[in-house]
Amino acid sequence: MKKVMTGHKAVAEAMRQIEPDVVAVYPITPQSEIAEYYAQYVADGLVRTELVPVESEHSAMSACVGAAAAGARVITATASQGLALMVEILYIAASMRLPIVMALANRALSGPINIHCDHSDAYLARDSGAVQIFAESAQEAYDYMVMAQRIAEHKDVRLPVIVNLDGFTLTHSSQVVETLPDERVKEFVGEYEPLYPLLDVDNPSTWGPFAMPDYYFELKRAQQAGMEAVPEVFLSVQEEYSRLSGRPYKGFFEAYKLDDAERVIVVMGSTAGTAKVVVDELRARGERVGLLKVWLWRPFPRAEVAEALSGAKAVAIMDRALSFGNMGALYLDITSAFAGREGPTFVNYIYGLGGRDVPAEHIAQVFEGLEDAVTGELRYLGLRE
Amino acid sequence: MPNVKVLAQRQEQRGSRFTGGHSLCSGCAEPMIVRTVLNAIEDPVVVANATGCLEVASSRYPTSAWNVPWIHSAFENAAATIAGVEAAYRALSRKGKITKRIRFVAFAGDGGTYDIGLQALSGALERGHDFLYIVLNNEAYMNTGVQRSSATPRGANATTSPAGSVIPGKPQDRKDLTEIVVAHRVPYVAQASVSNLIDLANKVERAMKYEGPKLINVYSTCPLGWRTPWDSAVRIAKLAVDTCYWPLYEVEEGVYRVTYKPKEKLPIEEWLKPQGRFRHLFKSEKGKAIIRELQEAVDRHWEELLMKERCTQGKA
Numbered sequence: 001m002k003k004v005m006t007g008h009k010a011v012a013e014a015m016r017q018i019e020p021d022v023v024a025v026y027p028i029t030p031q032s033e034i035a036e037y038y039a040q041y042v043a044d045g046l047v048r049t050e051l052v053p054v055e056s057e058h059s060a061m062s063a064c065v066g067a068a069a070a071g072a073r074v075i076t077a078t079a080s081q082g083l084a085l086m087v088e089i090l091y092i093a094a095s096m097r098l099p100i101v102m103a104l105a106n107r108a109l110s111g112p113i114n115i116h117c118d119h120s121d122a123y124l125a126r127d128s129g130a131v132q133i134f135a136e137s138a139q140e141a142y143d144y145m146v147m148a149q150r151i152a153e154h155k156d157v158r159l160p161v162i163v164n165l166d167g168f169t170l171t172h173s174s175q176v177v178e179t180l181p182d183e184r185v186k187e188f189v190g191e192y193e194p195l196y197p198l199l200d201v202d203n204p205s206t207w208g209p210f211a212m213p214d215y216y217f218e219l220k221r222a223q224q225a226g227m228e229a230v231p232e233v234f235l236s237v238q239e240e241y242s243r244l245s246g247r248p249y250k251g252f253f254e255a256y257k258l259d260d261a262e263r264v265i266v267v268m269g270s271t272a273g274t275a276k277v278v279v280d281e282l283r284a285r286g287e288r289v290g291l292l293k294v295w296l297w298r299p300f301p302r303a304e305v306a307e308a309l310s311g312a313k314a315v316a317i318m319d320r321a322l323s324f325g326n327m328g329a330l331y332l333d334i335t336s337a338f339a340g341r342e343g344p345t346f347v348n349y350i351y352g353l354g355g356r357d358v359p360a361e362h363i364a365q366v367f368e369g370l371e372d373a374v375t376g377e378l379r380y381l382g383l384r385e
Numbered sequence: 386m387p388n389v390k391v392l393a394q395r396q397e398q399r400g401s402r403f404t405g406g407h408s409l410c411s412g413c414a415e416p417m418i419v420r421t422v423l424n425a426i427e428d429p430v431v432v433a434n435a436t437g438c439l440e441v442a443s444s445r446y447p448t449s450a451w452n453v454p455w456i457h458s459a460f461e462n463a464a465a466t467i468a469g470v471e472a473a474y475r476a477l478s479r480k481g482k483i484t485k486r487i488r489f490v491a492f493a494g495d496g497g498t499y500d501i502g503l504q505a506l507s508g509a510l511e512r513g514h515d516f517l518y519i520v521l522n523n524e525a526y527m528n529t530g531v532q533r534s535s536a537t538p539r540g541a542n543a544t545t546s547p548a549g550s551v552i553p554g555k556p557q558d559r560k561d562l563t564e565i566v567v568a569h570r571v572p573y574v575a576q577a578s579v580s581n582l583i584d585l586a587n588k589v590e591r592a593m594k595y596e597g598p599k600l601i602n603v604y605s606t607c608p609l610g611w612r613t614p615w616d617s618a619v620r621i622a623k624l625a626v627d628t629c630y631w632p633l634y635e636v637e638e639g640v641y642r643v644t645y646k647p648k649e650k651l652p653i654e655e656w657l658k659p660q661g662r663f664r665h666l667f668k669s670e671k672g673k674a675i676i677r678e679l680q681e682a683v684d685r686h687w688e689e690l691l692m693k694e695r696c697t698q699g700k701a
Contacts (some may be wrong), residue, residue, distance in 0.1 A: 010658075017514055021473060021477060022469065022472045022473050022474070022476055024469060030540070033653060048473050048476065048479055048480065049476065050473070050476040050479075051471040052468060052469065052472045052512065054465065054508055054512075055504060055505070055507065055508030056461065056463070056504060056505075056508070058460065058504075058505070059464075059465035059468070059505050059509075060466070062458055062459070062462035062466050062468075062469065062505065063464035063465050063466070063467060063469030063472065064467035065456075065458050065469060066433065066456065066458070066465070066467060066468065066470040066471075066472075067469035067470065067472050067473040067476075068458050068473075069469075069470070069471075070431070070469065070470040070473035070474060071473060071477060071482075072472070072473035072476055072648050074469075074473075087460060088459060089458060089462065092458050092459060122668075129699070163519055198454040198455075198456055198473055198588060199470075199473065199477065199483055200454070201429035201430075201431065201432065201453070201454055201485065201487055204451065204452055204453050204454045204455070205454055205455075206444055206449035206451050206455050206459055207454075207455065207456040207457070208444070208447050208455075208456055208457035209445065209446040209447075209449065209457070210440065210441050210444050210446060211442035211445075211446040212445065212446075214444045214446065217459070219446070230633035261608070263546050344629075347449070358470060375506025
């Protein structure tokens with residue numbers, strides 16, 4: 001059914017339909033409305049979820065870990081400082097291979113304190129061991145929340161999955177979202193089958209042991225195997241979901257007019273929407289430009305992205321967060337995939353920090369700037385200097 | 386009410402919930418407390434453990450001393466972790482996926498409770514999760530090398546509040562965690578000690594009659610950190626109780642009851658003297674002043690406690 005709704009509502013709707021056993025959540029702008037919608041569903045008896053209205057995000061993630069290890073299906077949501085507070089426990093969740101799904105309403109990290117969008121929160125959790133997916137629209141946020149459940153819980157993966165949606169731009173703006181019937185979502189996600197749940201008291205398990213140099217390394221390597229299993233699972237879940245929804249999700253990224261493109265922008269999140277408009281305009285003028293919009297950021301689909309960009313002459317990689325002292329993280333992800341072989345010219349654009357607007361003219365400037373780009377250049381888009 | 390015979394029977398029945406083979410120090414009070422607590426609970430139990438001596442010594446991969454479901458996540462979140470487990474239990478029971486009655490216990494040290502875990506504990510108490518929280522209170526960060534915590538008594542020599550030539554040990558008074566928990570108005574709060582295991586078993590039994598949050602702050606001798614002989618755990622803890630430095634009491638639905646009143650209240654020196662961590666106090670005027678202050682504080686708090694007992698007994 002198509003309805004106009006905010007990104008918050010789209011995420012909350014997906015959660016209502018999934019109906020996890022436990023939701024542990026703490027309010028923070030611009031995520032709070034997800035928690036509010038869900039609390040109302042609980043209050044109105046629409047879901048049988050146990051809502052744990054914790055006293056901090058640290059406890060939110062801790063309660064998620066306890067609940068998931070106990071054998072429950074668990075969802076949480078946060079943003080910015082909230083994720084920063086969760087990160088300690090997010091690493092632990094990943095190491096315990098707990099399929100916790102999280103909506104992350106991307107917001108700039110302090111300081112200075114700022115409530116608006118950038119991706120510094122997602123970047124903070126880059127190496128946490130959580131799978132990270134970026135949504136372009138409220139529709140994609142809804143769709144990936146449903147798909148995330150299956151990816152997280154797949155027996156070969158068993159990892160936390162973060163669905164990123166740009167704070168305010170997506171969370172607070174009203175868009176047309178087509179939701180699936182409740183039963184279809186319930187069938188798609190299926191019954192959760194926990195592994196070694198704590199509540200199986202007849203078969204006691206020890207969770208979160210202490211591992212010294214004799215085992216720690218092997219355990220972390222085993223965790224990496226979970227990440228390595230993600231790409232195949234991601235594609236198969238997409239395929240199944242595309243059949244169910246009629247929306248074509250195919251691949252780790254969306255290749256928009258990329259086939260014969262000479263100049264390409266790579267971006268994650270809602271800015272892709274603006275970039276598509278600019279691509280269309282420039283294409284109408286006969287310019288061979290294209291867009292690569294990353295859906296799956298962790299694990300990073302290096303080979304596939306490299307393959308998709310190998311025909312381009314110049315590529316602008318746009319990072320919505322600084323990695324202080326180096327190029328942007330996405331830039332490094334992509335350029336490292338070209339190490340030791342010929343590739344296009346790559347330039348890094350840092351953009352949109354702290355909610356700085358990214359109008360179409362700026363995207364057009366990026367395409368224009370690719371004419372004289374030099375690999376390794378770090379540029380700032382929309383910055384007063 | 387258990388007696389020694391009952392405790393022994395329980396040890397036979399349920400003693401393997403926490404088995405030997407762990408690597409806690411000789412003379413550590415913790416295994417006695419853990420066994421007494423777990424043995425006193427009839428239903429199946431799930432345990433959450435904060436980072437600390439007990440966790441490190443009982444779960445070295447690939448071994449485990451736990452024959453009950455057990456989870457360790459981090460240092461400051463035992464209460465939030467057990468809250469999540471309990472929330473899962475409620476949700477899955479409601480859906481008919483779990484039919485057994487299961488009880489939930491968190492073990493954490495004083496550092497993990499008084500300091501870094503206080504917020505998570507307060508949140509879990511306020512939300513009313515059904516769990517028993519056991520503080521293994523050895524009055525410092527023993528697992529990391531005897532650093533001071535907010536449970537460390539004034540004057541104690543700890544590695545981050547050392548007795549120096551100018552400052553004679555920890556300058557601050559300890560925090561009264563038990564009363565902080567009482568202020569949350571949860572159904573059951575108590576202080577217990579490794580020196581009085583029957584009293585501890587009684588308290589666990591009484592606590593488990595209640596649904597909702599319960600906490601027992603258990604005095605747990607650390608011979609290594611307190612610099613006392615390896616066989617002193619019970620003896621030193623008993624002196625803490627008999628000097629009224631660590632009163633044994635409970636607050637059941639707001640009603641105070643002192644569960645042990647020493648026939649003769651011993652002077653605080655009796656408890657201080659055998660402990661290396663206080664040795665310096667006896668060697669300087671500053672130190673002797675601290676001993677007097679400690680005695681005054683103990684006297685005042687003991688009187689307050691007796692008064693609270695008198696004031697609230699009428700409510701029972």
